[in-house]
Amino acid sequence: MKADLALAGGGLANSLIAYRLARRKPEIDVVLLERGSSLGGQHIWSFHETDLTPTQKEWLGPFVVSSWPRHEVRFPARRRVIDSGYHSLTSARLDEVVRGALGDRVRLGAEVVDVSTHRALLADGTSIEAGAVIDGRGAVRSRNIDVGYQKFVGQTVELANEHGLRGPVLMDATVPQKDGYRFIYVLPFASRRLLIEDTYYSDSPALDEREILRSIGRYAEAQGWHIESVVEQERGVLPIVLAGDIDAFWSEGPAGVPRSGMRAGLFHHTTGYSLAEAVRLADELGERGSFESGELYDWIRRRSIGSWRRQRFFRLLNRMLYRAAVPTKRYVVLDRFYRLPEPLIHRFYAGRLTWIDKLRLVTGSPPVPIGRALPCLLERRQTKEQRRLEGQKSKEIS
Ligand SMILES: Cc1cc2nc3c(=O)[nH]c(=O)nc-3n(C[C@H](O)[C@H](O)[C@H](O)COP(=O)(O)OP(=O)(O)OC[C@H]3O[C@@H](n4cnc5c(N)ncnc54)[C@H](O)[C@@H]3O)c2cc1C
Incomplete structure (x- = not known):
């Protein structure tokens, strides 16, 4: 079997890529390979109104099953209503819309056992030769x-x-x-x-x-x-x-194979959410002229490294939350966050904090003990022994 582009894994990221290309570049022959019996597994994916541009929201429209104009948060001492939209997609709708757009170019029950730059090999022995393969088979644990x-x-x-x-x-x-x-x-x-x-x-x-x-x-x-x-x-x-080495992360896995979604490290480092990044990747792929494997790989890898660098501050906040705050008192950090102005909260979720936002987030009465916060300033990976000692200290304090 042959294709211009083979997408390994029919989850959120690759399904959106397949859909966007079917709409924007129908001349590209895409095949979407999913091992399950439907696309997208068993998920409800949500996003904030301010995470996406109006154009992105518009093309994502067919996938959205529910939208609300506002949402709220509740903490022991206070509640807050935030006047900003929130939207949800379901995997059932994703499956329906993408299969509707791609027809028999979606292959279900297709377990991909090996990917290389120009080939996806299925468990039943079928080999799919393609101009490029994008590996979107979901998150993998990385030692880096x-x-x-x-x-x-x-x-x-x-x-x-x-x-x-x-x-x-x-x-x-x-x-x-x-x-x-x-x-x-x-x-x-x-x-x-x-x-x-x-x-x-x-x-x-x-x-x-x-x-x-x-x-x-x-x-x-x-x-x-x-x-x-x-x-x-x-x-x-x-x-x-919390910390890591993005170059080493990219050196793991099949060499030179472009990736998407969680597998490409394209997600928000503080929420673990990947929908907005997946939409952006699909959006920009829909505007690309070339689908040559090497170029795709370089382009996605650069995007992922760029996203990693932009999220340096988010990793710092995560270290404060996980390494400095006592586990049972972590809610205080979030309680304090939700006292901040709405535009800052929106920029936080959209991953677009300004330097003034960052200052606001780390100044004022610190919600974590200062002695434990200071070591978090350096993005250093912890050794096993350090993690064990931290865990012990947390237990003693709580
Ligand atoms: C329950 C849940 C809820 C979430 N909610 C949100 C949310 O509200 N908002 C948000 O932004 N993020 C959310 N996330 C985080 C993240 O966006 C999702 O995990 C998202 O599905 C990741 O997209 P992906 O395409 O990278 O991987 P996945 O969606 O996990 O897709 C990977 C696909 O590859 C398939 N696959 C794996 N191995 C093979 C193989 N060998 N051969 C063929 N196919 C294979 C899998 O079956 C799967 O369909 C949620 C995650 C989970 C688990």
Whole structure:
């Protein structure tokens, strides 16, 4: 089989690339290879209104299943409504729209076992020769990057009664704090339908799914919501980057093969979210003249390194959160953040902080002990022994 461009992995990033190219460059013969039985797995992806440009939002329109004009956050001592839009996509809609646009150029049940610059090899022995291959098979653990984790389990539930929410609750941090910074994330899809997600900014990727599901049930009951049925469930363990070596990251994996999405390191270092970066990559690919493998590789690698450099400050904040703040007191950092002006909050999520924003974020009464904050200023990777000692200190303090 032959193609101009083979996309290995039919998740968020490659599906958006395939869709955008089908719209902007129909002359390019793209094949999208996904090992699952549908595109995009089991996800709800959300983004802030201010993360994307109007043009990007417009072409993403067919994927969006819900939009809200405002959202709120809750902390033990205060609530705040933020007058800015929030939007969600589902993998079911992604699958429908992309398969509609690409037809038989989407190959499901196609397990890619090997990729090289001009070939994707499938488990059934099919070899797909292509002008270029983009590897978008999702996040891989890298030995060159230190991370903390944002982990969660979420359930989309149908309630017996109306929930009464007027918009998403992006963080309800009034819940007991454990395993790092904990909050509940709630998206109201219909008057009786909610996504309720129990989330942790934790040092460990381990998820006690059964216990978390119980705590979602307890949370719903405490809000007066009576769960009638569970419609869907999702889980995630996202990397929150603390430090690392982006050049070494790119030296891992198949040499010279362009990558996309999490695999290309294209995500927000403090939220672990990749939707906005995936849209931008698809958007710019849709405007490209050349799909020559070597040029694509250089271009995406440069983008990824540029994104890594621009996020230096975010990694500093992450180190403050994970290495300086006592785990059970991490919520104080977020509580303080959410007292800042709305435009700054928007720029934070969009990854476009100004130097004045940065100053505001690190000055004032520090929410973390200064002695523990200072070593975080240097972007140094920790040795195993340092991590063990830090963990011990945190336990003693908390
Ligand atoms: C549950 C969950 C919710 C999230 N919510 C948000 C959110 O609200 N907003 C946001 O911006 N980010 C969110 N993220 C983070 C991030 O955006 C997602 O992980 C996103 O799906 C990453 O996109 P990707 O294309 O890099 O990888 P993925 O979407 O994970 O796609 C990888 C694809 O490759 C396929 N694949 C893997 N190996 C092979 C193989 N050998 N052969 C063929 N196919 C293969 C997989 O089946 C998968 O479909 C979420 C992550 C999770 C896990």
